[in-house]
Amino acid sequence: MLDSLYEKALKKREQVNQKLGEIGYFEVDASQHWVEYPIKESSRKSNIAAGDGSINKRKFLPFIFYAIGAEGILNTHNGFKRVESSEIDIIAHHKYVEDRLRSYMGIFEIKNSLKMLSQHEVDFFLFDGSILGNLIRPFPIEKEVKEQVKEIIREKYLPLLEEELKSSKVGITSNIFYEEIIHEFKDHTEAMIYLENLENLLVISELMKQNKKIVAISKTSTSTECFNSKIPDMAIFDMYSKKQGYSKPRHSNVSEVKRDFPLHNNFLKSLTFTIFYARLEDYKNILKFELPYYATEKDIKNLLEDIKKISAEGYPLLLKKAHNDVVIRKIDLENLSKILGFQEKSGREMLNE
Numbered sequence: 189m190l191d192s193l194y195e196k197a198l199k200k201r202e203q204v205n206q207k208l209g210e211i212g213y214f215e216v217d218a219s220q221h222w223v224e225y226p227i228k229e230s231s232r233k234s235n236i237a238a239g240d241g242s243i244n245k246r247k248f249l250p251f252i253f254y255a256i257g258a259e260g261i262l263n264t265h266n267g268f269k270r271v272e273s274s275e276i277d278i279i280a281h282h283k284y285v286e287d288r289l290r291s292y293m294g295i296f297e298i299k300n301s302l303k304m305l306s307q308h309e310v311d312f313f314l315f316d317g318s319i320l321g322n323l324i325r326p327f328p329i330e331k332e333v334k335e336q337v338k339e340i341i342r343e344k345y346l347p348l349l350e351e352e353l354k355s356s357k358v359g360i361t362s363n364i365f366y367e368e369i370i371h372e373f374k375d376h377t378e379a380m381i382y383l384e385n386l387e388n389l390l391v392i393s394e395l396m397k398q399n400k401k402i403v404a405i406s407k408t409s410t411s412t413e414c415f416n417s418k419i420p421d422m423a424i425f426d427m428y429s430k431k432q433g434y435s436k437p438r439h440s441n442v443s444e445v446k447r448d449f450p451l452h453n454n455f456l457k458s459l460t461f462t463i464f465y466a467r468l469e470d471y472k473n474i475l476k477f478e479l480p481y482y483a484t485e486k487d488i489k490n491l492l493e494d495i496k497k498i499s500a501e502g503y504p505l506l507l508k509k510a511h512n513d514v515v516i517r518k519i520d521l522e523n524l525s526k527i528l529g530f531q532e533k534s535g536r537e538m539l540n541e
């Protein structure tokens with residue numbers, strides 16, 4: 189099989205490169221958008237923390253078993269300080285499971301981060317991924333839930349979610365009201381999803397109040413807003429320069445890209461994000477940065493110098509460590525399943541017999 193693929197690569201090399209030309213890969217000029225800047229390590233004493241979350245699932249015939257983990261790490265002169273949270277549970281099979289589990293992980297990760305921010309002095313908290321993307325992403329099934337149901341949930345359960353958030357407990361608070369939701373609403377699954385979506389938006393809102401402490405970093409991005417090209421902006425900048433530097437910042441107001449929010453609407457729509465790309469070390473990967481406030485180029489330079497101090501190979505070590513610590517592997521799920529007594533074979537195991 190591999191031999192035939194190598195032969196195919198040799199035969200199609202010219203054809204594939206022709207396609208690259210057709211989509212404009214070699215034609216975009218990034219010279220007006222990229223600033224080559226040798227980033228020095230800052231001498232400032234900044235308390236920098238980082239956090240990440242992980243979720244994995246195992247499908248059984250009658251249900252889905254899932255596990256969530258989140259970790260925040262703060263690097264101090266006395267060593268690492270950690271805030272860790274975890275949860276396991278089951279969820280019924282339905283077509284919105286993937287959306288719900290993604291929302292669960294977001295809630296869990298942000299609540300864990302808020303707990304660390306409340307317990308420790310932190311100047312910058314590094315997140316893995318896009319916060320703006322999570323904020324403006326449409327709610328699953330939002331259009332399918334009746335307005336009357338939405339109104340009841342907002343009036344009755346939203347204040348309870350807000351009160352619980354003050355406790356700094358890390359978990360999916362919506363699950364506390366599962367039994368009530370079942371008895372109160374005929375379409376209880378849709379009602380639960382809407383409640384979970386509100387909780388997700390609520391914790392993002394709370395995080396945004398920490399605005400100048402928050403730094404979201406993505407290793408990959410398909411955004412094309414800088415050049416309006418078929419090629420992702422990150423790929424264009426990577427092709428243009430292999431040196432340290434950053435792209436000129438782009439400022440995005442949430443009010444321009446999102447309709448009204450069901451909670452904290454005025455606050456969320458007032459947010460401005462600063463978005464830019466940067467390479468911390470020559471010939472290493474370009475990273476995408478999102479800051480939930482209006483940052484100048486001077487702000488960006490200072491931030492990059494602070495992050496460079498805790499980075500290796502062009503990537504923040506704390507983010508890498510948080511990811512490695514929190515990842516939930518397949519073998520972990522199998523062991524957890526056995527502890528809980530889930531001995532029934534999953535669908536995939538049946539296929540492998």
